[in-house]
Amino acid sequence: xxxxxxxxxxxARHGKDPSGLIEILRDVQAALGSIPPEAVAxxxxxxxxxxxxVEGVATFYHFFTARPAGTYAVYLNKxxxxxxxxxxxxxxAFEKAAGCRFGETTADGLIxxxxxxxxxxxxxxxxxLINGVVFTRLTPARVRELVAGMKAGKETGKLxxxxxxxxxxxxxxxxxxxxNIRKPGPVILAPFKSGAAVRKAVxxxxxxxVAEIKRSNLLGRGGAGFPTGLKWxxxxxxxxxxxxxxxxxxEGEPGTFKDRVILTELPHLxxxxxxxxxxxxxxxxxxxxxxxxYAYLKPRLxxxxxxxxxxxxxxxxxxxxxxxxFDITIKLGAGAYVCGEESALLESAEGKRGAPRPRPPFxxxxxxxGLPTTVNNVETLCAAARILERGAGWFKxxxxxxxxxxxxxxxxxxxxxxxxxxxxxGLTINRLLEMAGGRDAQAVQVGGPSGTCVARxxxxxxxxxxxxxxxxxxxVIGPQRDLFDxxxxxxxxxxxxxxxxxxxxxxxxxxxxxxFEKITSGKGTRQDLKEIExxxxxxxxxxxxxxxxxxxxxxxxxxxxxxxxYEARVDATRDYVSTFDLEAAVRDAAAVTGQTLAEARHE
Amino acid sequence: MSKxxxxxxxRECFGKPGQTILEAARDNGVYxxxxxxxxxxxxxxxCRICTVRVGGRYMAACTQPLSEGITVENTAPDxxxxxxxxxxxxxxxxxxxxxxxxxxxNCELQALAYRYQMLVPRFPYQFPLRTIDPTGPKLLVDHxxxxxxxxxxxxxxxxxxxxxxxxxxxxxxxxxxxxxxxAAGLTDDQAKKAxxxxxxxxxxxxxxxxxxPIGRRTxxxxxxxxxxxxxxx
Ligand SMILES: Cc1cc2nc3c(=O)[nH]c(=O)nc-3n(C[C@H](O)[C@H](O)[C@H](O)COP(=O)(O)O)c2cc1C
Ligand code: SF4
Ligand code: SF4
Numbered sequence: 001x002x003x004x005x006x007x008x009x010x011x012a013r014h015g016k017d018p019s020g021l022i023e024i025l026r027d028v029q030a031a032l033g034s035i036p037p038e039a040v041a042x043x044x045x046x047x048x049x050x051x052x053x054v055e056g057v058a059t060f061y062h063f064f065t066a067r068p069a070g071t072y073a074v075y076l077n078k079x080x081x082x083x084x085x086x087x088x089x090x091x092x093a094f095e096k097a098a099g100c101r102f103g104e105t106t107a108d109g110l111i112x113x114x115x116x117x118x119x120x121x122x123x124x125x126x127x128x129l130i131n132g133v134v135f136t137r138l139t140p141a142r143v144r145e146l147v148a149g150m151k152a153g154k155e156t157g158k159l160x161x162x163x164x165x166x167x168x169x170x171x172x173x174x175x176x177x178x179x180n181i182r183k184p185g186p187v188i189l190a191p192f193k194s195g196a197a198v199r200k201a202v203x204x205x206x207x208x209x210v211a212e213i214k215r216s217n218l219l220g221r222g223g224a225g226f227p228t229g230l231k232w233x234x235x236x237x238x239x240x241x242x243x244x245x246x247x248x249x250x251e252g253e254p255g256t257f258k259d260r261v262i263l264t265e266l267p268h269l270x271x272x273x274x275x276x277x278x279x280x281x282x283x284x285x286x287x288x289x290x291x292x293x294y295a296y297l298k299p300r301l302x303x304x305x306x307x308x309x310x311x312x313x314x315x316x317x318x319x320x321x322x323x324x325x326f327d328i329t330i331k332l333g334a335g336a337y338v339c340g341e342e343s344a345l346l347e348s349a350e351g352k353r354g355a356p357r358p359r360p361p362f363x364x365x366x367x368x369x370g371l372p373t374t375v376n377n378v379e380t381l382c383a384a385a386r387i388l389e390r391g392a393g394w395f396k397x398x399x400x401x402x403x404x405x406x407x408x409x410x411x412x413x414x415x416x417x418x419x420x421x422x423x424x425x426g427l428t429i430n431r432l433l434e435m436a437g438g439r440d441a442q443a444v445q446v447g448g449p450s451g452t453c454v455a456r457x458x459x460x461x462x463x464x465x466x467x468x469x470x471x472x473x474x475x476v477i478g479p480q481r482d483l484f485d486x487x488x489x490x491x492x493x494x495x496x497x498x499x500x501x502x503x504x505x506x507x508x509x510x511x512x513x514x515x516f517e518k519i520t521s522g523k524g525t526r527q528d529l530k531e532i533e534x535x536x537x538x539x540x541x542x543x544x545x546x547x548x549x550x551x552x553x554x555x556x557x558x559x560x561x562x563x564x565x566y567e568a569r570v571d572a573t574r575d576y577v578s579t580f581d582l583e584a585a586v587r588d589a590a591a592v593t594g595q596t597l598a599e600a601r602h603e
Numbered sequence: 604m605s606k607x608x609x610x611x612x613x614r615e616c617f618g619k620p621g622q623t624i625l626e627a628a629r630d631n632g633v634y635x636x637x638x639x640x641x642x643x644x645x646x647x648x649x650c651r652i653c654t655v656r657v658g659g660r661y662m663a664a665c666t667q668p669l670s671e672g673i674t675v676e677n678t679a680p681d682x683x684x685x686x687x688x689x690x691x692x693x694x695x696x697x698x699x700x701x702x703x704x705x706x707x708x709n710c711e712l713q714a715l716a717y718r719y720q721m722l723v724p725r726f727p728y729q730f731p732l733r734t735i736d737p738t739g740p741k742l743l744v745d746h747x748x749x750x751x752x753x754x755x756x757x758x759x760x761x762x763x764x765x766x767x768x769x770x771x772x773x774x775x776x777x778x779x780x781x782x783x784x785x786a787a788g789l790t791d792d793q794a795k796k797a798x799x800x801x802x803x804x805x806x807x808x809x810x811x812x813x814x815x816p817i818g819r820r821t822x823x824x825x826x827x828x829x830x831x832x833x834x835x836x
Contacts (some may be wrong), residue, residue, distance in 0.1 A: 004751070007779070041816040044685075048765075049763075049765065050766045050767065050785055051766040051768065051782045051784070051785075052766060052767070052768065052769035052771070052780045052781060052785075053765075053766055053769050055769070055771055055780060056771050056780065059771045059772045059773075060772070060773050224619055230693075234607070265741045277619040328706060336773070346834045351775075353770065354772075357623055358646075358663070358666040360649045360667075397663050495774060495775070496774055497773075497774070498774045498775070499773050499775065499777075500751070500773045500774050500775065500776070500777030501647075501649050501751075502648070502650075503649070503650055503651050503652075503689045503692050503693055503696075503750075504651055504653050504688075504689060504692065505773065506696070506774065506777065507692040507695070507729075507749070508688075508692055508695035510775055511692070511726045511727070511729075514727065528614075531725070535688070538688050539663040541654065541685055542651040542654055542661065542685055542688070542689055543651070543664070544648055544649075544651070544809070596754070
């Protein structure tokens with residue numbers, strides 16, 4: 001099949017700036033079903049890059065494939081909650097109905113089955129993306145229906161039978177996703193009238209806006225908890241404009257989906273927060289970095305931006321303020337958890353591999369295209385807009401002294417009411433479990449795989465920066481689960497998602513995983529427990545970015561809070577257990593030489 | 604010029620603005636072991652062997668700017684053990700058969716392993732399946748030995764600034780790839796430089812090998828770091 005004509009006309013639609021590389025590759029993948037070598041060569045020539053640069057980007061992101069991904073490319077979520085909700089049967093049903101295994105494409109190229117990390121639908125698992133369209137609450141029966149539809153050549157969007165609630169029903173979204181808003185709150189999940197915050201902000205000086213955010217004690221909601229006002233101040237102080245505002249909508253931490261709900265129901269609040277940030281730091285341009293998994297929301301987000309321009313809340317002389325111009329563009333990712341790390345995100349937004357940068361310099365100094373940039377989480381920006389609207393004093397009445405305001409929690413797993421809860425900081429795990437209907441939990445994973453596994457006896461601990469910080473992921477682990485299955489799933493996630501830059505994270509996590517396997521399969525000793533802890537600490541210390549610095553947490557926090565489970569698996573009577581299996585080692589040789597196993601072992 | 608005062612393991616040192624911790628330490632006769640770094644190339648901080656501890660926090664000395672008054676730990680036993688773990692990880696994560704390697708004696712990974720008296724790695728060997736790729740008429744790349752230091756990526760460029768080498772994939776699948784068309788245009792001098800910049804025996808120039816016999820190579824004569832270290836007085 002010649003790919004020449006469509007490829008040329010497709011490339012002609014794009015500019016020649018290398019920062020557009022990911023958009024180009026996304027288009028090529030969508031049009032051709034893969035990134036073939038001739039496309040790599042043409043793109044490289046057009047952008048003035050070497051072929052290996054283009055190939056490097058194409059092989060970094062998991063929604064780009066060198067081989068055809070299938071006319072219908074199925075990406076089945078493999079996170080732990082999907083597993084709890086029956087993913088294994090769903091996967092088998094896909095394989096049986098399609099007639100190929102995961103990792104393969106059917107002989108006729110029609111259906112490709114792939115696995116992917118968390119797609120942000122933990123409250124409605126098992127879920128999958130098929131050609132970018134979200135399918136939730138899958139069952140084997142539903143899978144057979146879907147595959148029949150594919151074989152009949154139906155358009156992917158037409159396979160969606162029923163759309164979800166709220167804006168998921170809008171003409172531009174039409175997704176079967178449910179918002180599952182279980183508990184609205186005063187800061188984020190409350191009605192918001194477009195312009196309410198920006199109109200007020202522009203009557204103040206940018207310095208006063210920054211001061212108000214500082215006064216509110218707003219801390220970043222993306223996980224790291226850096227003071228937002230301070231970040232804006234640092235960025236505004238950097239000499240060389242232009243400056244940039246970036247909203248981090250990568251939401252890749254397994255188990256979080258609260259930004260998805262904001263992007264669906266309150267995009268105008270987010271855009272207003274970005275505009276206020278732009279006013280505060282003196283930026284004219286904002287970028288929404290949207291994870292590929294949420295690409296289904298993009299058409300509607302573009303529409304909201306257009307509406308805001310029409311209302312003079314974006315563009316020139318915003319809210320009547322002379323000289324204040326600001327606009328927002330959307331950039332899509334292509335599948336990589338590490339791109340949520342702010343410097344990796346910037347690399348990705350520049351069209352490169354999502355490898356984190358050395359820090360310092362920090363993004364406020366050396367951000368998008370090397371210019372001063374503030375990167376904030378979606379929820380942080382929404383909270384900032386609301387603080388401008390209602391005042392820092394009001395905001396501080398919510399939460400605790402060290403953790404002002406509210407937090408959106410994405411609750412999933414073994415509970416009756418999975419979904420989004422807006423709660424004041426300081427809430428205990430017990431109280432949350434009561435609300436979500438998960439009181440019999442044996443453990444709760446707070447903050448996703450990179451966070452902490454909290455044991456039943458500690459459920460009086462509180463959500464907040466002073467005790468249990470979280471970007472929002474809360475996974476309830478019921479009494480029927482094997483905790484080690486959870487740990488294993490999380491470790492596999494980090495191994496897969498490491499950018500591969502540093503030694504400790506690239507090599508070490510696999511070694512840690514093997515040690516874990518040795519221990520949990522009953523072949524470990526006390527010495528192995530000591531070693532796994534030491535290795536985990538080494539990986540944390542020797543990794544460059546937050547991914548490697550937290551990747552041993554699934555093991556280290558369960559070792560701390562569930563030590564008895566590990567102790568029960570090791571042989572305390574011995575210092576050394578050989579993992580060498582002599583019989584397995586001689587099996588091939590025995591088969592070739594016609595010896596019995598005993599002969600081959602020289603017995 | 605203004606001086607920045609700092610200390611390494613209790614030893615008082617002075618550095619210049621704009622220097623990294625590693626550079627400033629070196630000027631004071633303090634060796635901070637490093638592997639991916641190469642004088643004159645922008646440091647990437649990928650091997651993490653130069654990790655030091657400052658105020659309880661770990662940082663790569665090759666990328667961390669020096670600042671006034673910092674107290675750097677460089678030889679704390681637990682830190683040295685973690686560095687050794689990085690070297691061991693590089694050994695078990697690839698396939699390093701030193702006795703048959705063209706780079707033996709000139710190899711910086713091997714030299715560091717000697718410095719750290721590595722006998723047997725604490726980690727199980729992974730024996731990954733890797734290939735040896737002919738890369739243009741002059742070079743071959745042995746992926747068994749590549750440690751992903753990115754030196755070749757930064758250094759080997761065409762006249763118009765295009766990269767000949769570049770990283771592919773991510774996670775443990777990450778490997779260094781080459782643009783074969785561009786590699787075909789490398790001059791002899793560029794090819795030799797590419798080989799010399801590679802800290803291990805991953806980039807090799809075809810045809811000539813073992814010109815200097817083992818036993819008379821760089822680290823056969825003097826151990827790595829000895830050119831920097833001055834004894835404490
Ligand atoms: C591996 C990794 C993944 C991350 N993913 C996200 C993410 O998906 N969304 C996010 O807002 N922050 C994420 N972060 C944190 C960002 O680096 C950064 O701290 C944050 O976007 C800053 O915004 P904030 O101050 O408003 O929280 C991630 C960090 C790491 C190390
Ligand atoms: S810690 Fe892991 S993800 Fe982060 S830069 Fe290093 S290799 Fe990449
Ligand atoms: S080939 Fe050599 S120079 Fe290039 S990354 Fe590998 S080890 Fe470094």
